[in-house]
Amino acid sequence: MADLTTTFIGIKSPNPFWLASAPPTDKEYNVRRAFEAGWGGVVWKTLGEAGPPIVNVNGPRYGAIWGADRRLLGLNNIELITDRPLEVNLEEITRVKKDYPDRAVVVSLMVPCEEGPWRDIVRKVEDTGADGVELNFGCPHGMAERGMGSAVGQVPEYIQMVTEWVKKYSDLPCIVKLTPNITNILYPAEAAMRGGADAVSLINTINSITSVNLDTFAPEPTIDGVGAHGGYCGPAVKPIALNMVAEIARNPATAGLPISGIGGVTTWRDAAEFIALGAGNVQVCTAAMTYGFKIVQEMISGLSQWMDEHGHESVESIVGRSVPKVKNWQDLNLNYVTKAVIDQSACIKCGRCFAACEDTSHQAITMSDDRVFEVDDAECVACNLCVNVCPVDNCITMKELGQGEVDPRTGQKVAPYANWTTHPNNPAAKAAE
């Protein structure tokens, strides 16, 4: 069986599935249940300064987006960092780590942007025996209004500064958790690297309003008739997270910087995709909050089976395998020509491909009186919309035209690789060699 053990910035865990810093990791009770269920590690829910604990709202903390069968697709939260006393958390972390030495226990931290508080808190964490710290520069609600969380994560200089403090006062491996609520993820990632971070983790949640109650006109979740934006997570955010992970993995300045992938990981497949795009492990929250801790069993069995079937012996061996395949648009082969092909034996004649193409695209699908749908290669630009709207797996596929074949749309033979940088329509084109 495939070896799922990982060593992420020196922290060993039996599998790459960690629980992210969030409600599921707020207490010893939950974390023990998680470890019993098989999770490889946890990032303990964010600790704040000593003193009076944080308070939370006493109305709804979550809002959701559902599919038709109330399948939870996206979750929004306005919960703050831990609202339990610092000492209680530290004692629990100490006990749990002692009882589960083979699991990763990383502690998430968020204190005011001053050197003293960061010095004090990392020293306290060191005493617990925890394996590392994660700096929460991502929470987009509540704490950000107090100059913490994403308020720090949106200013690369602050990220670098705080990371430097943490590295100055502690030898613990340090992960910097990034907010996606910025225009370019590379700036905060590079700042973390400059500050000496051992790794980045991303994405934290996305600013969001899940819905508006059309009876009261209040945003959801609603607290006493009004609402505040929360942080969005769950399956809906995965594509955004994958892109940000890939951007960091392929950026020359940050290439090789370890990444803990977060954002909508719900199945083993999601995890494998994050790992292929450069994540050394993944962190999970919404899936556990939706289905309970047992889901890790499917993640473990699924990843193992896939690795066995494809001869991948270790998680390490698949990290970043997709990174070389992520390119800029200008590098794409403009001479790669495909055409949609409809498998008539699989077609159920719903006509969605026709409606999509006829109404919104290139009028490249014809419909006969007896509902036979066919592609007109002379019009098909291979946009793939028909594939995407077809309800039947593999009914419509894209077939590549070989070099030298004539594209009926352009009347031109398919030529060898060439991209925009050398295209005659590009005013900035370099002369073809």
Added chain:
Amino acid sequence: MPSDPFTPGMAAGRLSREDIAANFADLHPPLDHHAALVAADRCYFCHDAPCMDACPTTIDIPLFIRQIATGTPEAAAKTILSQNILGGMCARVCPTETLCEEVCVRETAEGKPVIIGQLQRYATDALMAKGAHPFRRDAETGRKVAVVGAGPAGLACAHRLALKGHAVTLFDARAKGGGLNEFGIAAYKAPGQFAQAELDWVLGIGGIKVNYGQRLGDGLTLAGLQKDHDAVFLGIGLAGVNRLEIEGAARDGVEDAVDWIARMRQSPDKTDIAVGRNVVVIGGGMTAVDAAVQAKLLGADNVTIAYRRDRAAMPASPFEQDLAASKGVRLLFNMAPKAITADGIVLARTEARNGKLVETGETVTLPADQVLKAIGQTLAGAPEGLTIEGGKIAVDAAGRTSIDGVWAGGDCALGGEDLTVTAVAEGRDAAEDIHKRLTA
């Protein structure tokens, strides 16, 4: 001593009132909100959807299902009712398995169509529960139309004409309206007096005067109606039945299935409806299945449908056949009735030879305390002077009969299947043609 399923001969109350009530509950219980959303989500919103074409009233099914999915079942109902004012009843009684659901692409894909009928009921129930009528009658035109027959065709015609502002007088031979919805279809398909509730709701449009207990040829004449009205629509159904010309056909316990069903439909709790211990239903259509299933639900010990042709030729759909079998009805094929005697019914085995049905010479005798004849209904009481073709009133595509100013639709008229939904379409379309004529 109360009777039970084994009481010999004919007997009422073979089951308790509670058991009969349970047996006659909704065949398909209504969808709740969540189930409706899940079912609606399965619709692919097909382009130029096949289900619409398969619906005799051409309801925009993908649109109404999307309206359900987005939380507006009342808008969905309006989509349905604008094409089919009896959409509530059709949702219950349509053989959807041979209409919209048969051609659903989900049926093609996975053998499980979107449950269009049940979704239609969900939508129409939601609107009717609010008691509102979604359409407003146009200003009065001053034109008068007589509609004869308050069944599905007549109601659809009357409603559409009233909507257009015409003054409609609706006649029916029976003491109440509804036609087969009220007297014919199986009770478990429309429990809770739905036919009457829907009738009252349809009449809520206004402009329709009802005259029950008036039969054509019995004080009511076509000439008289024409004289007093600008147009006449005939939706008189098939009031006659085919005769069973065998020995013993007049014995006690032998009855036309439609008469027995009509009596049963009018009985509030059905504990007073006599049913045999051994029941044999002759025929192979929906009426045969309805009679057999309901006999079983009333507590008959043995119920058999004897159909003279083979299963493939049976007019009742596979769904109806399975329903009958699931209730414990035995289906016998290639069995033609020969005689009814004191011992029961004698059935002759048949087979097809060169496309002709012939008797093999073998006979079987089944015990039969009750024989229900369901061998087809016929046109009866059609006014003189109308062209009759194939036993039905000849009409053109717009429902016009051979007499100018007289339209016909529903089971009495030529063309289309004898279904509630077809009758609604014909009544509606005739109304549109009448309106065109009256406003030309």
